[in-house]
Amino acid sequence: MKIVVCVKQTAGGDLNPFDACAYEAALQIKDAEVILLSMGPEKTAELLLSLTRLGAKQAYLLCDKAFAGADTLATAYTLSLAVKRLSPDLVICGRQTIDGDTAQTGPSLAVAAGLSLITNVMEIKSLDGQLTCLTRELGEQTVSYPALITVERINHLRLPGIRSKKGEVIRWDAKELGADVSRCGLKGSPTKVLASFQNEEGKRKCTFVEARELDRLIEEGLSKERSRIGKADLQNDKKLQKVWIIGESPRQMAETVSDDVTVICREVGKCQETRCERQSEVQEKDYARWLADLARKEQPSAILWGSDAWSKRTAPQVASLLQTGLCADCTALETDGEQLYMYRPAFSGNIIAKIACVTRPQMATVRTLAADAADVICALGRGAKKAQPLIEEYVRRKNEGGSVRWETAASRVAVDSEMMPYEKQVGLTGKSVNPPVYLAVGISGAVHHIAGMKQSGLIIAINPDRKAPVFEYADYGIIGTAEEVFQI
Template sequence: MRVLVCVKRTADGELNPFDACAYEAALQIPDSEVILLSMGPDKTEEMLLDLTRLGAKEAYLLCDNAFAGADTLATAYALSCAVKKLSPDLVICGRQTVDGDTAQTGPSLSVMAGLTLIPNVMKILRTEGKLICETRELGEKTVDYPALITVERINRLRLPSIRSKKGTVIHWTAEDIDADKQKCGLKGSPTRVLASFPNKEGKRKCKWIEARELPAVIEEGLAKEKTRLQPAKKSNALLKDIWIVGEGPRLFAESISEDITVIEKERFWQKGDTCLDFALKFAEYARERQPKVILWASDAWSKAAAPQVAALLQTGLCADCTALETDGEELFMYRPAFSGNIVAKIVCMTEPRMATVRTARKGSGEIICALGKGAQNVLADVQTLVQKRNAWNAEKNGVTAGKTGPPERKHGVTAETARWDIAASRMAVDAEMLPYDKQVGLTGKSVNPAVYIAVGISGAVHHIAGMKQSGTVIAINPDREAPIFDYADYGIAGKAEEVIGYLQ
């Protein structure tokens, strides 16, 4: 099988970590012929040459001034021209890049290159005949070849052996791949960054508390949750003709318009349909009706469907917006960039202007107890506590018939009806304390529970990126200078071992 892996050299000169996983996944497919494809400046060649030592004999580098300044649509277009020329059976992309952080290029590329998409792959289960993969949120998926998958951080890229030889890197220009230069680089990019600012979002004023106050602030966080999701600030002038896909983006839509149409995804999507089936029908309807703006939620399904629709409509899509604004004519979209360190103000030059907006994620608990490297000694206690509370809740709500009885309450956390979940920092996952699907952050998942209790987590920007939308944040760490306290409403300066008992 011919497997093509798309890899990017990120802004800091490293191989994008998700692409490293994509490459390793390709190398693990039996009897595969692996080739690499990248778009970037000349200096990408060095990275590609090093990577060929691991197994791919050939790497292709799309390198031409015409490609410079490309947004995700123009990037996907250039890659699609190369993919068509190389005609692989399978294309593997990383879920997202850690600098661009949109997760759009893979899904858009799949449409443009005519490949069936499986997004957010956690495990490749079978490659003979049909392709079967386990995904993060959409269950098990089976598709025919040619296909494209985007992978999560599911493995570690192997190291080269001392005797391994370098392969070749072939440079391709826009002409070499028969690309229309009008669709490449800045010229072919419908989105434009107008300005960028330091990101202050997520910073909170930390109030220091004693460990014994923990139950009370958890209760308070749960009570506050009811008023947390308030409508965003309304613009003075408003836009007309906004579509929202599902109810998820409503609050964002209401901040820029009173003329909102809800399109339920079920209208174009039956059980068993692929995301592409939906995208084709939806795009045709949008072409007929010509809405001005289409807003999508940020669940896994929307984040796969929206880039496919954008590719079909040849329009710009701004990912993960945290705010929208309008002057009555233009739509201004704000999104965090570069690991969340800055916020970019973006416009879209084509219609419909599209955006995915940060909406609440379903599925995680209302109280998340997240464990970092410093919580090693309390892992078992927290696992037992979460499991007991959830078992008791299920019993009380009639979901299970058992005789667990209420968990022992030592210090008075009465949050018995709330769903609890456990999460992890990347260090905790790397130390094999918890599995990867529990990892919160830039290379994990985003969560927004009512209460987030960070135990033994230092608070690196990469972790903050995944939890800063939580309701109330409580941090437990003996190091008062740990950055996590800048993102917490309440701080307990103490060791996890001494504090965790107060959760009971």
């Protein structure tokens, strides 16, 4: 079996951790010929060369000035040219990069290279005849070859042996690839960053209190009206015509920019709405193609998606079919009546990027609130590690108490260090929640985390560091360690 593994060097110079898992997954497949593929600057060659010591004999580096500044559509196009030329049975990508963080390149590449697709793979179950994988949210999936899979953080990349040999790095530029440079790099990218600015959004005035007041404050939060919840971030006077939402979840955000919102059902064959009758003939695997055809015919100005795994897998495929831009994980939308302006936290945190899409339809996945309706969410961060058993016992006891529903949640660092499963992650790349009361314990308050909890009713932060940014987003702060506070 010939396997191409797509890898990216992050801005910090390391191998993207999800791609490390993709490489390890390929190396574990018996008798496979493994080839590495990366698009990046010349310095990536060094990383690729060191990675060949682990098993891949060849690494291809797509390197050309014309490739710089590519968004996910342009990246997928460029990678697809190399994939077509290498003609593998299987392409393995990491779920996402940790700097761009869109999770769009894999699905978009599958469409551009004509491969079947399975995303969010937890385990490769069978490779014989067809490919079967266990996925994070959609159970077991089987597809035919050639295929592309994106993997979760499911393993640890091996270390090189002492006697391991280096392979070779082959460079392909735009000419060698036969690339249409108008579809590459910045030029070929339909999403454009218009501006970026400090993110002040969600800030509150924090009152510092003693730990013994915690229970009283939670009671106070629970009794308050849920007035803050779900309010639109921006008010728009001018409205967009003809906006489609895929499923109900993006409705609230869509209605901030349009009075002309049509829901397109995502439940194949299960809906009685007029539009969905047409869709009842459609197979799940053909959904992206069906929707792209419908959009070509009816020309909506924008298509908005939720931020669940299905949307994140399907939206990039539709974007690739329509050759249009897709902005990931938007936290607010704005319009002048023609253009949709999409806001998302960018890179290292306190920056919000304002993004526009120069093609039509304009597409975005938007942050939507999680459906669970806990009354109090107690979120644990890295600093709550030692106190985790105490906190979980505290939450368990509160739940025994009766009508108030408590739940635990986690920061990304807590998930990455295996304190909690991914389903518990709150934030930009996790879920958004808006309980009446949110307790942030041992969480520093990175803007990526704040993005997922800032719409909560009352926010209480517990942290020994008075300067922790989380206090800027909290109504009440308790300065102390989690061990001290939950000892009670």
